[in-house]
Amino acid sequence: MDTEAKIILDDTISFCKRDGRDARLINMLAQSAPVELTEESLTIEAPSRFAYSYLMKQREVIERYLEDIAFCPLSLIVTVDQGLTGRVEAEQSTYVSRETTTQDAGGSAPAEPLRKTPIPAVIIPSKHDDEDDKGKVKVRNTITLDDFQKLTGLMQREEAGSAQAEESSREEGRSKPQAVGIHSKFTFENFVYGDENKHAYMSAVRFAALADEPGSCTSLFIYGKSGLGKTHLLLAITNYLNEHSPHLRVKYANSQTYVEDYITELSVQKHKAGVILRDYHDADVLIIDDIQNIIGKSQSIENFFTLMDEFIRNNKKVAIASDRAPKNLGMDERLTSRFNAGMLCLVSEPGFEMKYMILKRYYENTILHGSDALAGTEAGSLLTSLNVGGGKLTDAQLKHMADVSGTNIRELESFCERCAGVSYEREQAGSELTGEDIDRIANEYFDTAHKKIHIDTVQAVVEKYFHVSHEDLIGPRRPANIALARHVAVYLAMDMCEMTAVAVGEEFGGRDHSTVLNSIKVIEKKAKEDRNLCEDLQQLRNKIRLSS
Structure with missing residues (x-):
C-alpha cells in the first residue's frame, strides 16, 4: 500500500465527514484501498462494481477535496478488483x-x-x-x-479475530520504515515561510535535525487554523527522517487513522492480552496531525493520553499539530504543561507579503516550470490542442492577487492556477488579464475579496479588545496599555486599510507619517519575540473582517 496515498485518502474521508457528506460516499471511500499517489493523481481500488460506479459519479466532489488537501489539482482514478466482481454467483438447488x-x-x-x-x-x-x-x-x-x-481466504482475512494475521501485519510494519515518499512535495525546501510561520518552520527543521539526539527537542506542538501549512511541516519532518535517518522508527498518522487503528485493535485484543497500538508505542518518533479530533472522541482519549505520557516520560520524540493551543484542548494538565515547555509554535494567517511570496513561488515553480516540463511531450501536445495552459502573470498582477485573496494556502494556489488559466485565454484572444478579471475570480474563492475595511472599524475593534476609549487611543496619553493599543491599531490600519501612512496618522490625532512607521516597527519587533502578541493580532484581524 502507498502510505502517502493512504494519508491523502484518510484526509479526504475526514473532510467529507466535516462537511456532512452523504454517508454512502464516506463508507465507500473508507472501504476502498489506496493504491498509488503521483503528482497528478490518486488511485484507489473500490470494493465492488457498485462502489466503483458511485465513486465515479462523485468524482468531481472528491477531486475538489483532493486539491484542498494536496495543495494542487489531483485526478481521481478508481479501479475495481475483477476477481471480486465475478466471484461466486452460486447456483442454488x-x-x-x-x-x-x-x-x-x-x-x-x-x-x-x-x-x-x-x-x-x-x-x-x-x-x-x-x-x-x-x-x-x-x-x-x-x-x-x-x-x-479465494472465497474462504477472503472470509478468513475479514475475521477480526485473526490475531495471527494482525500480529504479522504489525511486525511487518515495525520492521520497515514508514515512507511517506521522500520525493513528495511536502518538504522543507518548498515550504514558504515568513513572519507568520517562521517560528514553526524553524522549530520543525530543528526537531528533524536533532531527532537522533536523545533528550533534545523531544516535543513539537504546532497549532493554527486549517490550511496554513501545519500538515506540510509534519510531512516534511517525516520525509526528512525517512531519507536521512532510516534507522529511526517513524510513525505518522492523522487523527482519523489513529482512531481507526485504535478501534480495530480493540476488537483484535478482546481474546488475548497485549498492548493496544503496539506500532505507535514502539516508534522512536511519533507524528500525529489534527489532534483535536482525537481529544473529542472519548473512546480513544484515555489511550492517547497514556501514549503521550509514555513518550514524554521516556524522552522519546513526538510532533503534533492541532487547530488550537494545548491549553484549549482539555488535555491532562501534566501534558499541557509539558507541551508548553517544549517547542510550542503558532502558525498565523499570512499577511500581504507572505501571500505574495506564496503566489510568486507557486507561479514560478509550478505553473511556469510545469508548462516548460510538458513542452514537447504527449501531454503538452494534448493541452495545446485543447487551448488550455498557464498564461503569464506579471509582478503587479501577483501583488494585486495577494491584496484581494484570502489566507488559506491551498485556496491561494488554486486561485493562482485559475488566474493563470484566464490569463492564457486572454493572451489567445490578443488581450491581457485585467484587475477586474482578478477581482472576479477572487470573489469566487474568498469571502474577503472586495471587502473594504474602514479605519473606524479597526479603531473600534482594538478599543474594545484592549479596553481603552477612543479619546485615549488617538490622544496624547502614553501609559503602557494605551501605547500598545495605539501601536497595534496603527499597525493593523496600515496592514488592512487602503491608506497611506500620512492618512493613517491623520486619523490618530494628526500624527505624522514617521510616528506611524515607528508603530509598525514596534509591533513587528514585539511579534517576533512574543507569540501571544501574534495570537492577539490574528484574533483582531478576524474580528475586524467580521465587523466590516
Whole structure:
C-alpha cells in the first residue's frame, strides 16, 4: 500500500465527514484501498462494481477535496478488483442425478451419470439428504476449486479475530520504515515561510535535525487554523527522517487513522492480552496531525493520553499539530504543561507579503516550470490542442492577487492556477488579464475579496479588545496599555486599510507619517519575540473582517 496515498485518502474521508457528506460516499471511500499517489493523481481500488460506479459519479466532489488537501489539482482514478466482481454467483438447488441399477445377484453397478460435475469442483452436499435420496446427491453450490479457495481466504482475512494475521501485519510494519515518499512535495525546501510561520518552520527543521539526539527537542506542538501549512511541516519532518535517518522508527498518522487503528485493535485484543497500538508505542518518533479530533472522541482519549505520557516520560520524540493551543484542548494538565515547555509554535494567517511570496513561488515553480516540463511531450501536445495552459502573470498582477485573496494556502494556489488559466485565454484572444478579471475570480474563492475595511472599524475593534476609549487611543496619553493599543491599531490600519501612512496618522490625532512607521516597527519587533502578541493580532484581524 502507498502510505502517502493512504494519508491523502484518510484526509479526504475526514473532510467529507466535516462537511456532512452523504454517508454512502464516506463508507465507500473508507472501504476502498489506496493504491498509488503521483503528482497528478490518486488511485484507489473500490470494493465492488457498485462502489466503483458511485465513486465515479462523485468524482468531481472528491477531486475538489483532493486539491484542498494536496495543495494542487489531483485526478481521481478508481479501479475495481475483477476477481471480486465475478466471484461466486452460486447456483442454488442444483441437482446431479445418478441412476443405480440393482442386480439380483447381490451386487450393484452405477450407471453413467446424467450430468457430470464440473472438474475441478467442490461439491457441497445438502444437509437434507436422507436415506430416501440415496439415488441422488443434492448440491447447494458448485464452484471451482480456485474460486472456493479465494472465497474462504477472503472470509478468513475479514475475521477480526485473526490475531495471527494482525500480529504479522504489525511486525511487518515495525520492521520497515514508514515512507511517506521522500520525493513528495511536502518538504522543507518548498515550504514558504515568513513572519507568520517562521517560528514553526524553524522549530520543525530543528526537531528533524536533532531527532537522533536523545533528550533534545523531544516535543513539537504546532497549532493554527486549517490550511496554513501545519500538515506540510509534519510531512516534511517525516520525509526528512525517512531519507536521512532510516534507522529511526517513524510513525505518522492523522487523527482519523489513529482512531481507526485504535478501534480495530480493540476488537483484535478482546481474546488475548497485549498492548493496544503496539506500532505507535514502539516508534522512536511519533507524528500525529489534527489532534483535536482525537481529544473529542472519548473512546480513544484515555489511550492517547497514556501514549503521550509514555513518550514524554521516556524522552522519546513526538510532533503534533492541532487547530488550537494545548491549553484549549482539555488535555491532562501534566501534558499541557509539558507541551508548553517544549517547542510550542503558532502558525498565523499570512499577511500581504507572505501571500505574495506564496503566489510568486507557486507561479514560478509550478505553473511556469510545469508548462516548460510538458513542452514537447504527449501531454503538452494534448493541452495545446485543447487551448488550455498557464498564461503569464506579471509582478503587479501577483501583488494585486495577494491584496484581494484570502489566507488559506491551498485556496491561494488554486486561485493562482485559475488566474493563470484566464490569463492564457486572454493572451489567445490578443488581450491581457485585467484587475477586474482578478477581482472576479477572487470573489469566487474568498469571502474577503472586495471587502473594504474602514479605519473606524479597526479603531473600534482594538478599543474594545484592549479596553481603552477612543479619546485615549488617538490622544496624547502614553501609559503602557494605551501605547500598545495605539501601536497595534496603527499597525493593523496600515496592514488592512487602503491608506497611506500620512492618512493613517491623520486619523490618530494628526500624527505624522514617521510616528506611524515607528508603530509598525514596534509591533513587528514585539511579534517576533512574543507569540501571544501574534495570537492577539490574528484574533483582531478576524474580528475586524467580521465587523466590516
